[in-house]
Amino acid sequence: MIDSENDGVAGTAAREMEEECGIKLRPSDLTDLTELGLSEAVESGTIPFAAVAPSPGGCDEFIRYMYTERIVTKASLDKMRERLMGLREEGEYITLRVVDQREMWKVSADNKAMWYVWKTRNYFSLYVKHSLTPVLSSSALFLVDQLRKDGKLPPCGGLVNSPNDPILRMRDGRVIPMLAFGLYKVPSGSEGLEIILKAIEAGYRHFDTASIYGNEFELGKAIKLSGRPREEFFICSKVWNDAQKNGMTAVRQSVEASLQTLGCGYLDVMYIHWPVPGHFVETYKVLQELRAEGLVRNIGISNFGIAEYEELISAKGITVPPAVNQIEISPLMYRPENIQYFQDRGLVMVASKALHRVSGVDEGPISSIAAKNHATAAQVMIRWGILKRLVVVAKTSSPARMAENRAAVAVSLAEEELKQLDSLTSAEDVLAREELELQRKNGI
Numbered sequence: 001m002i003d004s005e006n007d008g009v010a011g012t013a014a015r016e017m018e019e020e021c022g023i024k025l026r027p028s029d030l031t032d033l034t035e036l037g038l039s040e041a042v043e044s045g046t047i048p049f050a051a052v053a054p055s056p057g058g059c060d061e062f063i064r065y066m067y068t069e070r071i072v073t074k075a076s077l078d079k080m081r082e083r084l085m086g087l088r089e090e091g092e093y094i095t096l097r098v099v100d101q102r103e104m105w106k107v108s109a110d111n112k113a114m115w116y117v118w119k120t121r122n123y124f125s126l127y128v129k130h131s132l133t134p135v136l137s138s139s140a141l142f143l144v145d146q147l148r149k150d151g152k153l154p155p156c157g158g159l160v161n162s163p164n165d166p167i168l169r170m171r172d173g174r175v176i177p178m179l180a181f182g183l184y185k186v187p188s189g190s191e192g193l194e195i196i197l198k199a200i201e202a203g204y205r206h207f208d209t210a211s212i213y214g215n216e217f218e219l220g221k222a223i224k225l226s227g228r229p230r231e232e233f234f235i236c237s238k239v240w241n242d243a244q245k246n247g248m249t250a251v252r253q254s255v256e257a258s259l260q261t262l263g264c265g266y267l268d269v270m271y272i273h274w275p276v277p278g279h280f281v282e283t284y285k286v287l288q289e290l291r292a293e294g295l296v297r298n299i300g301i302s303n304f305g306i307a308e309y310e311e312l313i314s315a316k317g318i319t320v321p322p323a324v325n326q327i328e329i330s331p332l333m334y335r336p337e338n339i340q341y342f343q344d345r346g347l348v349m350v351a352s353k354a355l356h357r358v359s360g361v362d363e364g365p366i367s368s369i370a371a372k373n374h375a376t377a378a379q380v381m382i383r384w385g386i387l388k389r390l391v392v393v394a395k396t397s398s399p400a401r402m403a404e405n406r407a408a409v410a411v412s413l414a415e416e417e418l419k420q421l422d423s424l425t426s427a428e429d430v431l432a433r434e435e436l437e438l439q440r441k442n443g444i
């Protein structure tokens, strides 16, 4: 099982990686997890789970296996390949070794994470070049959690931390967590504060508020009360329409007021809430200035259609392209060409109202797909969004539903089911939404 002739597991891993992936590594570049006991590994923070495994194949074989077993879709397969290439470029190498391929208990895969749990054994090995990315540690934590629930691992302190969220990378190289907690209708005052504290406790780190939601203060306070460092959070707010209409000084004042109310030093993303005609280009220019001053890390647009985006980026003085566009997206409001247009131009697409406010999902295809996969309708909608490479913003005031929504990242959806979900939005739905958007943009 272990190549004792050379450098143990690390030597074997280095050799296999060279053979399989063409990557040259010294055994000393790798962490040999087999040398660490479970608790030592956890305590040292090297990895939350250590084991040894014989290797029937490396990553590529593992992916192929999952594909041939139809556990992942062709699209996911391609994304996973991309992800692996990305890891290699970043100098982080993983090989995932499967011990027993006969009884797979649960597999979930997307472009950013690979989660796999095996029923018959709890052995796997994960060779990581020194550092664990948030994605990998999240995968490992999830795996450990499942194995523990399954009685295959002894209880061990510190393992059941909330896994980090899957992430996407924005055009500036910074990451954005794919699960966001929406704050629309989260009340101000102690009730709202309590909800946000619970959301932090549940593991949410990406928070989506707006000056118009009236809860920036509670968000800032909850973050401070959590005792966690500011850098752990991804905080977004939005400039409302009245500031835009009142001109560039008002926009600057509005963003500065948001920052002061939040007390968080800088915003990870500041959005233009709606593209107010005749004003949004000027608003954007102010955000560019605030970005240069370090108060805003990335500029977001929200509810922008293709025409508004084109007007924006062709305007004089626009030098920094937006990083994200937040629009309504769910299986019940799916405009794929629109999404593709922006993704092709390097914007991360953020799905607002990702649960469609759970209206009309209690019966019909979403709930049958949910039942088939032992999931809830909300989970199916969230998972669908993640598989579309969207950041998914969902709101709930209930701690149980906070956990439920976060667990959606582990739901498996078959290709056929994804197709079915893709087909739920009618042309009439889109027309009705577009009419509403037009009214909003014009302040009606």
Ligand SMILES: NC(=O)c1ccc[n+]([C@@H]2O[C@H](COP(=O)([O-])OP(=O)(O)OC[C@H]3O[C@@H](n4cnc5c(N)ncnc54)[C@H](OP(=O)(O)O)[C@@H]3O)[C@@H](O)[C@H]2O)c1
Pocket: 181, 182, 183, 184, 185, 208, 209, 273, 302, 303, 326, 327, 351, 352, 353, 354, 355, 356, 357, 358, 376, 378, 379, 393, 394, 395, 396, 397, 398, 401, 404, 405
């Ligand atoms: N940029 C924009 O113009 C814009 C527009 C709309 C929304 N947004 C953003 O997107 C976020 C999400 O949109 P949204 O809040 O309008 O709607 P949503 O997230 O689609 O739906 C929220 C509703 O779903 C319920 N819910 C949540 N999880 C559930 C679950 N697991 N099971 C059953 N019900 C569940 C919530 O009820 P409970 O609270 O009772 O659980 C709430 O009534 C907003 O909070 C906001 O941050 C942005």
